[in-house]
Amino acid sequence: MPDAGPHDPTVYTSKSLAELAVLAQQGQMEAFRHIVERCNQALFRAAVAVLRDDDEAQDAVQDAYISAYRHIDSFRGDASLLTWLRRIVLNNCYRRLQNRHPTLDIETVETLEDESQMQTLSARHDMDDPARHTARAEIRERVELAVMKLPDAFRVVFMLRDVEQCSVLETAEALDIRPETVKTRLFRARRLLRQSLQAELSSALADAFPFLGTRCAGLTDRVMTQLQNAAGDSAVPDKARTTHAPE
Numbered sequence: 001m002p003d004a005g006p007h008d009p010t011v012y013t014s015k016s017l018a019e020l021a022v023l024a025q026q027g028q029m030e031a032f033r034h035i036v037e038r039c040n041q042a043l044f045r046a047a048v049a050v051l052r053d054d055d056e057a058q059d060a061v062q063d064a065y066i067s068a069y070r071h072i073d074s075f076r077g078d079a080s081l082l083t084w085l086r087r088i089v090l091n092n093c094y095r096r097l098q099n100r101h102p103t104l105d106i107e108t109v110e111t112l113e114d115e116s117q118m119q120t121l122s123a124r125h126d127m128d129d130p131a132r133h134t135a136r137a138e139i140r141e142r143v144e145l146a147v148m149k150l151p152d153a154f155r156v157v158f159m160l161r162d163v164e165q166c167s168v169l170e171t172a173e174a175l176d177i178r179p180e181t182v183k184t185r186l187f188r189a190r191r192l193l194r195q196s197l198q199a200e201l202s203s204a205l206a207d208a209f210p211f212l213g214t215r216c217a218g219l220t221d222r223v224m225t226q227l228q229n230a231a232g233d234s235a236v237p238d239k240a241r242t243t244h245a246p247e
Helices: 017-025 029-051 054-070 081-100 106-110 137-148 152-163 168-175 179-197 213-232
Strands: none
Touching: 017 029, 017 081, 029 054, 029 081, 029 152, 029 213, 054 081, 054 213, 081 168, 137 152, 137 179, 152 168, 152 179, 168 179
């Protein structure tokens, strides 16, 4: 049975993600809750970049958290915890895409040059969140729609590099591609966005694709409820017996 941890949950607020990972490996479920709360937006952004659907992106992130918790002992700190979690989320998303329909061939994507060749958006990206009603909501929406129209390979790199501010190496590691490929795809993504928006993007990017407030809290509660129910049913493997890394 996982340990609920200290009675005062505020003791976790000053911990780094690496420190929270150690506590989660010791079975402290409250530590994992804090990991979920801190990583929700970053992981949602990665998922929605691949899936282009809010609800499915949230499902993918939730499934990834469950997998990560079950295999938390396989996290050794070679990369940051966020990088490790992001890789699990992306692998989950790619499996969902494969089940949904064949993906666009990467070689074909690399040859795309003009806005007219960009993939059309299959459905309007809708996010019912109070943060979208700020003064910059209209600009942010234009940015988001333009990003979602990027070809798959470009869109994920752009989301990780320019929105999430990942380094070239972190992005390459998350996507299992060469750093040179990251730079090439980011260059082409920015060029396509300039053609589409004809405006400066940087002021809107920090607030794009928000996942805060009630949505963040809701996903956190769903993850923790599922873990607690699984623990009660002995469905979550004992940390000491878990040796295989998540896919």
